[in-house]
Amino acid sequence: MSITSLETHTAETSGVRVLWADLPIDPTMTVWFGVGHQDMSPATAGITHLVEHLVMRRLGHVAIPHNAESGMVSTQFYATGTPTRLVDFVERVCEAVTWVRTVTDEDLVLERRTILAEVGLASLYAGADAFSLRYGLRGMGLGAVSHTRLLDWTAAEVRAVAQEWFHAGNAMVVSTTPPPVALTLTLPAGPAPVRARHPETLLPGPSWTRAPGEHVVLSGTMSDSAPEGFRSLAISVLHDVLRGELRTTLGHVYSVEVMAFSLDPEHDLWTVVLDPPPESVCDVVAAACGVLERLATTGPTGEELERTRAGLLEEIELGAGRAGWFDSYASRSVRGITAPSLAEELELLASATPADLRGPVGDLRDSLLVMFPADHDPHETALTSLGNAGAREIDIFAPSTPPTDGRGRSFRGRFFSRARGLVFTLHDDRIVLSSPVDTLTVPLADVVLVGTDRDGDVELVTGRGAHLVVAPSLFRGFRKPFEAILGRIPSTATRYDKQRVMVSADEPVTTAITS
Structure with missing residues (x-):
């Protein structure tokens, strides 16, 4: 067979699309779902990673090489082996995906811990990458906040995502050999997603x-x-x-x-x-x-x-x-x-x-x-x-308009603390952090995520991707005025506990990240 004659074939089994080609490699089958971080909201970005882990744990022992991936555009489960083993793997994936619709908060505990070990503590906080700078926290830009709520997602949220995205209408089985005749797919029914055009860039040009x-x-x-x-x-x-x-x-x-x-x-x-x-x-x-x-x-x-x-x-x-x-x-x-x-x-x-x-x-x-x-x-x-x-x-922390209340109220970092030299200024419409080398502005109206940890530190994240971690205890007389300012953040923002659940039986997550 010449390479130019390589053909792809499509079929349907149990209401699920099947794509296959006869390739000169070990037989491999993949269950794909057309959903990734980019399809979520700032509050749920990354939750497909948790779904992936839950499915893989549910599979139990699998006797052939197998793994799974969740990323920006899709979630997939794949294995390589004999036709009989591959059919068994795919059918078990389908059963596990169906089971995710019934998970409880107790079912999430081990997989939160495993994911935290995989991505690290820093991933509990927003980042900045080429995509979030281009699109803000929309579409591909959502990767910058893909695990900020890892320790706060509820089983109800996981079940809702499974219901909306992990079903036959958004699935495809991909095989590097003709699919076995014995293959059956018992995924929940669901409609093919109607996908909107990806958000436009927020950049003014190069x-x-x-x-x-x-x-x-x-x-x-x-x-x-x-x-x-x-x-x-x-x-x-x-x-x-x-x-x-x-x-x-x-x-x-x-x-x-x-x-x-x-x-x-x-x-x-x-x-x-x-x-x-x-x-x-x-x-x-x-x-x-x-x-x-x-x-x-x-x-x-x-x-x-x-x-x-x-x-x-x-x-x-x-x-x-x-x-x-x-x-x-x-x-x-x-x-x-x-x-x-x-x-x-x-x-x-x-x-x-x-x-x-x-x-x-x-x-x-x-x-x-x-x-x-x-x-x-x-x-x-x-x-x-x-x-x-x-x-x-470009500077996503630069203000686009002057503050509505003039100079605002300023609070200096405590002298004998890591906040020495920092100054927070609270305005009616924004929070400004000044240091000897930089000034960071967070407009309250733009905040979409408000995460609080057990020390009372607060991470604020805007839809443009700007993010700031505030440690009120490090600034004199700051806590009560800051709490009042938080009340001005729109009700549409997601407020959550960054450490709502433990990562071990007796110890909460701690972090070295400060303002």
Whole structure:
């Protein structure tokens, strides 16, 4: 069988979509659900991870290699083995998914603990990433708060998510061999989801900022103005050219990691993560901007295009390469996104010219977001390159309007505490934290999450993704005025106890995070 003749087949079993292809790898079956963090609200983002763990615990002992994943766009359970074992695995997954609709709060205890061990204490607090900076806490931006309520979710919330998303209408069984005749799927019935278009970006155009982390991150979007095959090839060319420039030629990075997501039928989202040492950050940003501008303006050289094209063609001849393509195809299909066949992609891959890739890379350039490590001050070389790209600095903590009550009331951190040098100012419409190096503003009307721990510390998170942890005990005379200000936060915000449940029999979660 030639690779261009690889066919995908669709069927239906017990009301569930089935997708399969005959691949030269060990037989693998996956139960996919077209739901991930991006489909939730700020209050429930990440709860699909808890559903995944509950299902896997319910399975009991499975005699073949198996695992599960929950991420931004889907939740999946997969195994590799003989047809009889695979049928047993899939049927047990279906039973476990049905059982989740009946879970109790006691059923959640062990899996909360396991997930906390997996993601770490810091994940109980909001973060900032390229997606939340672009979209706020909507769609793909919800990954920044994906476990903030891990210790507060109730069984009722888990059951509601299972009812809405984990059913036959939002499921797909994917197999790398023809599905066994004995396969039956006993998932609860449910309608196919009606998916809204992904939220629009909140960025004003090309932008740059600083955010927690050690890496340089570039991200952008592509529209469907170019065929998907050209868009995929453009991303691969960008990866190869960046790697050649930043690692092979300059020696400034070790890793160039590219990820891409289909947001909806009209848009793709991409991100490139780079790992330069601190002294090379600005040189890497300047060089990356130069590569992006060149590829968007003139396209890759003939040699660059042929090198990437040859590598992709070699990869797809391998069983692992075909399986990777099939996995990507399935991940879009389960969410109702029509994907081209492998033959269609290969036809575009073979015919693409440098000019065909200018448009997709131009989309990336025009929607560019560059993230510097938080403690890095960009120097002139990087700022010039960003300016040439039309990128403006953004600050999600910067106020858009002056306060409604003038100067407000200020409270200084206690002298002999870790809050020394910090000042909180309370206004009728906002909270402002000032330090010797920065000022952070949280508009009360924008707050969507209010989490309180057992020390009385409070995390405030806005829909734009700004977040602040307030420790009232560290500021003189602050607690009562602060509690009064909290009363001004809209009733639509979710208020929760960050440590409502214990992670062990006798000890609550503690954290070193402070304001």
